[in-house]
Amino acid sequence: MDEQQVEDIVKCSDCASRNLTRDETRGEVICDDCGLVLEDNVIDQGAEWRVFSPEQGDQRARTGAPMTVMLHDKGLSTDIDWQNKDYSGKTINSRYRSQFYRMRKWQKRSRVSNATERNLAMALAELDRMASRLELPKSVREAAAVNYKKAVDKRLIRGRSIEGVAAASLYAACRQCGVPRTLDEIG
Template identity: 60%
Template sequence: MGDMMAKRPKEEFIKQCPECGSTHLIWDYERGELVCGDCGAVIEDSFIDQGPEWRAFDAEQDEKRARTGAPLTFLSHDKGLATEISWSNKDSYGKRIPHKNRAQIYRVRKWHQRIRVSNAAERNLSVALQELNNVSSKMGLPKDVRETAAIIYRKAVEKNLIRGRSIESIVAASIYAACRKVGMPRTLDEVAKASELNKKKIGRAYRHLTKELNLNLKPTTATSYITQFCSKLHLDKNVVNKAEEIVQQATERGITSGKGPTGVAAAAIYIAANMMNEPRTQKEIAEVAGVTEVTIRNRYKEISSALNVEIPK
């Protein structure tokens, strides 16, 4: 029986008890047995525990005791498969490296960094991914968005879409596309500010990527911008919910058709904030949303007229 269980790659193969047909099965890892919770029959014994033999009480301890390396990451040009030499002056036992050996260790680090990049293509990819990390950090984007942006950029490199365009513009366009792909859209103004590039240049690069890579990104909606705008304006959840409700009602009546989603979101937040007694000026909202005050006024008039909403004075 033990040999049979050792060959079994996954414990989930056994779905029910062969004696009573119950699906209430209990894996007893201390005894190495699979027991039926209803009739008590021992279905398997001496199975192999696939987990580690050590225990960890926090994430840091788990990382230190793990015998595997870091997971693959597209944010590094070599996908994180190369050896890393720490810049902390400590050895593998945690002891400080003597001063007389530090110059030698520094040379080892320096040459290690140089030989990690073997040709011009890898060097360009390394520079681009570093730029991607820098821009993403300025925008406060999570790791999943960065990984998605890195994948889009790598696809652009494979299809030779970088030729004739600056690395910075393609990186910024990849970040903009990644934000939309994972459902966390950012405005072109935000990306342009973080990357210090012209908005039109990023827009051209983005359209080029979507066309050549067939990204098929869905148009952004006003609702997707409300949470982040409210967060920057320090508005609570009640305002977010009210603004989303206003946008939904406006969409159902066809008011938002053909209108920019950021302008609609800004107007909805302006109305909701005033209704919930947390007023913000049109100027404050315009700066956060990256639209003009005129746009907010126009959208506000259309929405308030159609929904018969009055802002308390």
């Protein structure tokens, strides 16, 4: 049952009472007089704010960054922050810093577990660097990333330099998006 249908319930079908309560935690609409559950499994459409400290309450961030084709893992992996602070913002003591350093190192290694992923990560970073130098819009950068990934999927990369294929992908993306750039500007 969708939100509008739940709001349309104005009286109990059993006792005709209009004293209805919406239990958000259980997802139910309940009659206060007879206790009949008029609707269950109601999806809460409201915001779901997760706050772990008072400072975060002001930010009211609901989700992380969106998926992006500009990262080899589409931005879905987790990063261990480099600032040496815990979830509440307190500085991690020196006894644990070396442990966090090792965890960060292994986390980065696990993100790029094979040669293809390493190649893709380096190529996407190179694409971003080239596109920044040319001041290209995000749409062109994303198209170039998609082009490069297609070349990887079709196994066209082997024996060619990352810079060369990245430049070709960027040039093709410029053409696809109607952004005028010459080969000399890109290369």
